[in-house]
Amino acid sequence: QKEVEQNSGPLSVPEGAIASLNCTYSDRGSQSFFWYRQYSGKSPELIMSIYSNGDKEDGRFTAQLNKASQYVSLLIRDSQPSDSATYLCAVNDMNRDDKIIFGKGTRLHILP
Amino acid sequence: GAGVSQSPSNKVTEKGKDVELRCDPISGHTALYWYRQSLGQGLEFLIYFQGNSAPDKSGLPSDRFSAERTGGSVSTLTIQRTQQEDSAVYLCASSPGSLAATDTQYFGPGTRLTVL
Numbered sequence: 001q002k003e004v005e006q007n008s009g010p011l012s013v014p015e016g017a018i019a020s021l022n023c024t025y026s027d028r029g030s031q032s033f034f035w036y037r038q039y040s041g042k043s044p045e046l047i048m049s050i051y052s053n054g055d056k057e058d059g060r061f062t063a064q065l066n067k068a069s070q071y072v073s074l075l076i077r078d079s080q081p082s083d084s085a086t087y088l089c090a091v092n093d094m095n096r097d098d099k100i101i102f103g104k105g106t107r108l109h110i111l112p
Numbered sequence: 113g114a115g116v117s118q119s120p121s122n123k124v125t126e127k128g129k130d131v132e133l134r135c136d137p138i139s140g141h142t143a144l145y146w147y148r149q150s151l152g153q154g155l156e157f158l159i160y161f162q163g164n165s166a167p168d169k170s171g172l173p174s175d176r177f178s179a180e181r182t183g184g185s186v187s188t189l190t191i192q193r194t195q196q197e198d199s200a201v202y203l204c205a206s207s208p209g210s211l212a213a214t215d216t217q218y219f220g221p222g223t224r225l226t227v228l
Contacts, residue, residue: 043219099168104154
């Protein structure tokens with residue numbers, strides 16, 4: 001069983017709409033969850049971190065965490081073409097020295 | 113302040129040669145990670161340092177790969193007898209504290225390795 005799973009996409013969303021990116025994880029003990037954005041040919045950069053159940057909002061971005069369902073999502077409101085990138089979900093693995101495990105990422109394409 | 117730096121930015125080598133990749137983490141960051149990313153693929157974890165010790169080497173693909181970190185700062189990743197399948201972007205990241213569970217990782221620009 002993969003530890004952090006994401007749909008590889010591409011996910012195509014019209015400009016101005018809400019993009020919804022999903023991630024599931026296998027370690028029930030995980031406590032820390034991260035979303036990174038990676039533009040083509042560039043390194044990943046952190047968008048948001050979330051540690052508690054519920055929603056966390058930062059500008060146009062909202063992270064949602066449901067530990068009971070082992071599910072974390074990222075919503076992007078008012079999607080812009082500049083949001084087109086690969087979004088990586090990352091989760092700490094309590095069974096492996098708290099190492100952060102990355103998913104393979106979802107490619108998001110915002111249609112102008 | 114300065115971010116994570118990596119050198120060289122690009123490396124082209126012949127099959128069978130050894131290569132050494134360098135990572136300079138953000139000053140004061142105790143944790144350092146090496147990842148590999150092939151074209152269009154996700155991040156493949158290689159090794160993690162906390163200070164100078166490596167609690168987790170599980171991601172190193174073979175005994176041709178080794179890494180060290182000295183003085184709790186600079187790290188080098190060495191690949192011996194390179195093979196074509198080693199071609200990838202090698203990314204380094206550092207994080208500030210000892211709590212890997214909560215620390216943000218800051219990534220360097222990567223080294224693009226091409227093995228001919």
